[in-house]
Amino acid sequence: MGEVSKNVSLKQFNTFGIEVQTNSFVEVNSIDKLKEVLKNNQSEILILGGGSNILFTKDFAGLIIKNNIKGIDVVDENDNEITLKVGSGEVWHDFVIYCVNRNYGGIENLSLIPGTVGACPIQNIGAYGVEVKDVIESVEAIDIKELTTISFSNKICEFDYRSSIFKTSAKGKYVITSVIFNLSKNPKINTSYGAIEDELKKTGVLKPSIIDVSNAVINIRKSKLPNPNEIGNAGSFFKNPTVSFAKKIQLLSEYPSMPNYLQKDGSFKLAAGWLIETCGLKGLQKGNCGIHKNQALVLVNYGGSSGNEILKLSEEIIEKVKSKFGVELEREVNII
Ligand code: FAD
Ligand code: EPU
Numbered sequence: 629m630g631e632v633s634k635n636v637s638l639k640q641f642n643t644f645g646i647e648v649q650t651n652s653f654v655e656v657n658s659i660d661k662l663k664e665v666l667k668n669n670q671s672e673i674l675i676l677g678g679g680s681n682i683l684f685t686k687d688f689a690g691l692i693i694k695n696n697i698k699g700i701d702v703v704d705e706n707d708n709e710i711t712l713k714v715g716s717g718e719v720w721h722d723f724v725i726y727c728v729n730r731n732y733g734g735i736e737n738l739s740l741i742p743g744t745v746g747a748c749p750i751q752n753i754g755a756y757g758v759e760v761k762d763v764i765e766s767v768e769a770i771d772i773k774e775l776t777t778i779s780f781s782n783k784i785c786e787f788d789y790r791s792s793i794f795k796t797s798a799k800g801k802y803v804i805t806s807v808i809f810n811l812s813k814n815p816k817i818n819t820s821y822g823a824i825e826d827e828l829k830k831t832g833v834l835k836p837s838i839i840d841v842s843n844a845v846i847n848i849r850k851s852k853l854p855n856p857n858e859i860g861n862a863g864s865f866f867k868n869p870t871v872s873f874a875k876k877i878q879l880l881s882e883y884p885s886m887p888n889y890l891q892k893d894g895s896f897k898l899a900a901g902w903l904i905e906t907c908g909l910k911g912l913q914k915g916n917c918g919i920h921k922n923q924a925l926v927l928v929n930y931g932g933s934s935g936n937e938i939l940k941l942s943e944e945i946i947e948k949v950k951s952k953f954g955v956e957l958e959r960e961v962n963i964i
Contacts, residue, residue: 642684644684644935649687651689652691659697662693663770666775671689674690674692681747681960700715709810710813712732712811714809719743720741720742720744727811728838733812737758747804756821756824757824761792763811764810765782770805772803817837824841827847859930861928861929863961864960866960867959869897873895886906898955900924903955904945916931916934916937917938918930919941
């Protein structure tokens with residue numbers, strides 16, 4: 629394992645920009661190299677993609693494996709569909725643009741989400757009316773202990789809102805090496821998320837292509853979400869919570885304008901950003917961190933914040949939302 633470096637700063641490897649160190653660090657760009665590293669390693673392991681959904685609260689005592697396994701291969705193709713096998717270290721947004729430019733439809737609404745292809749199944753990334761589970765055929769991974777290759781079919785992945793088997797029973801047991809996607813060559817445009825329609829109207833597009841949808845999503849995201857290159861953040865810090873019909877009615881009687889969305893199982897999803905904003909917390913700055921001024925669901929590092937400062941702020945938010953609304957927020961970001 630010649631290329632393992634010692635005492636490496638992780639600041640440039642996490643979008644929160646938290647200054648912590650890892651005891652050991654290695655970059656892998658092939659499955660063979662990954663297996664060699666896993667075989668020779670004795671310490672705790674953390675796989676790192678783009679570091680865009682992680683909050684480091686302390687130095688890491690083990691080995692960080694930075695995933696750089698690349699490649700896009702056509703597995704199958706007919707007049708209507710194409711199946712692509714994509715290396716887990718590919719940058720997600722670059723892959724979206726690759727597809728959009730070739731008119732392979734299905735992921736254009738997921739434009740500009742930071743991170744790697746390998747992380748997309750882990751929390752079943754979603755935005756603007758689409759979740760990646762709808763186009764994933766299967767996920768290939770290496771078992772960290774056995775070094776065997778395993779293929780997880782879509783069904784076995786147990787995809788759910790911001791969740792999959794890789795965040796529950798299979799957590800920490802596998803390195804995802806590739807994701808197999810099924811995309812459409814006759815794309816159906818999905819503009820069900822109101823903001824996309826508004827954006828397309830603004831730019832005068834009447835019959836949108838998937839390139840137009842991608843551009844609309846990119847514009848909306850740029851106007852709302854802070855760019856991690858400018859202000860450290862990991863996107864939504866919390867998940868949007870769901871409540872029962874009875875709880876929704878109780879809250880609406882007090883807050884008639886509260887956004888709520890009926891779910892397939894009869895529960896109602898609330899907007900965590902609205903709950904936090906209604907607690908009067910939007911734009912709050914506490915020491916070096918805070919709550920973003922345009923999006924209350926995004927916690928930010930203004931520079932020099934520790935992970936623990938951000939974690940503490942998130943605890944205060946959870947408490948305030950709980951005491952005002954009786955609703956428990958759950959973190960989306962992985963705390964290390
Ligand atoms: P990392 O942060 O590197 O890792 C996340 C977790 O996955 C860690 O536990 C890590 O150990 C594990 N992991 C990573 N790669 C592998 C692998 N190959 N094998 C096994 N385990 C692995 N998310 C959304 O769903 N929708 C959004 O709209 C959205 N918007 C965002 C906007 C901003 C500005 C930011 C900063 C983040 C946003 N996110 C969003 C969150 C984030 O982009 C996604 O969760 C993304 O998939 C994380 O990818 P990553 O490669 O950076 O993962
Ligand atoms: N809202 C507020 N105040 C705020 C933020 C939002 O009142 O500060 C309200 C909005 O007015 C709207 C509702 O909350 O009525 C929903 O807001 P928005 O459309 O901005 O989406 P979100 O629920 O805040 C979710 C995802 C994002 C994803 C967007 C677009 C979660 C946890 N977050 O945010 O995903 O990009 O929808 O689909 O589901 C991420 O996971 O990191 C992420 C950024």
